[in-house]
Amino acid sequence: MLISRLASAAALASVLSITLSGVAAADNASGTRGHHKFNDEATAAGATCRYVETSPTLFDIYRMVMKSPLVWWPNRNSSITTEHGRVGWRAIVKYNPGGTWRTLLKTPIQYATAYEDQLSPYGSSTDAPFTSIRANISASSLSSASALRVSVKAFWFRTDGSILGWSTHDVDWYRVIQGTVVAGTIEGSCPRYFADE
Numbered sequence: 001m002l003i004s005r006l007a008s009a010a011a012l013a014s015v016l017s018i019t020l021s022g023v024a025a026a027d028n029a030s031g032t033r034g035h036h037k038f039n040d041e042a043t044a045a046g047a048t049c050r051y052v053e054t055s056p057t058l059f060d061i062y063r064m065v066m067k068s069p070l071v072w073w074p075n076r077n078s079s080i081t082t083e084h085g086r087v088g089w090r091a092i093v094k095y096n097p098g099g100t101w102r103t104l105l106k107t108p109i110q111y112a113t114a115y116e117d118q119l120s121p122y123g124s125s126t127d128a129p130f131t132s133i134r135a136n137i138s139a140s141s142l143s144s145a146s147a148l149r150v151s152v153k154a155f156w157f158r159t160d161g162s163i164l165g166w167s168t169h170d171v172d173w174y175r176v177i178q179g180t181v182v183a184g185t186i187e188g189s190c191p192r193y194f195a196d197e
Helices: 002-021
Strands: 028-031 047-055 058-066 084-096 102-106 110-115 133-136 147-157 163-170 173-178 181-187 193-195
Touching: 058 084, 058 147, 084 133
Parallel strands: 047 173
Antiparallel strands: 028 163, 047 058, 058 133, 058 193, 084 102, 084 110, 084 147, 147 163, 173 181
């Protein structure tokens, strides 16, 4: 039953992703940024969609968990190898009731200190110590045909708190967990619910 639900949901998600988005998801950036990497691959999905069984034939989404990006401070002076500063990230959950993607919620920004990685590019000892972010979803407030997706946004801040630079990524891969069962991975978005036919 779970496999048939996943196959149906994958088909629905693919159709919704192509039909409703119109164009492929794209990343954007602006300002001064350090090295960064968004954790989002077919083998290690960037977000997890968790579902709860609300009846013997229906699973409804109740939570999304987003993986944190890897973020380093920009190398702005090559004669100094210990530059560091405040960075942050947040997740933006979007839904599609049929037509255009709309923002459902924005998580609070998670802040940390990151160091430049001049001596060891993309080194694991200098990136910001971020953790995953959870977002509880109220499925009852969504259209039964809705799909959900996530954008992850990383920030670099000046000492006065203003934004030095930012980078966003639309998550491509979503891990699906129905109850306690890992049902698989879906590309593009995850559906609001799974139902037996």
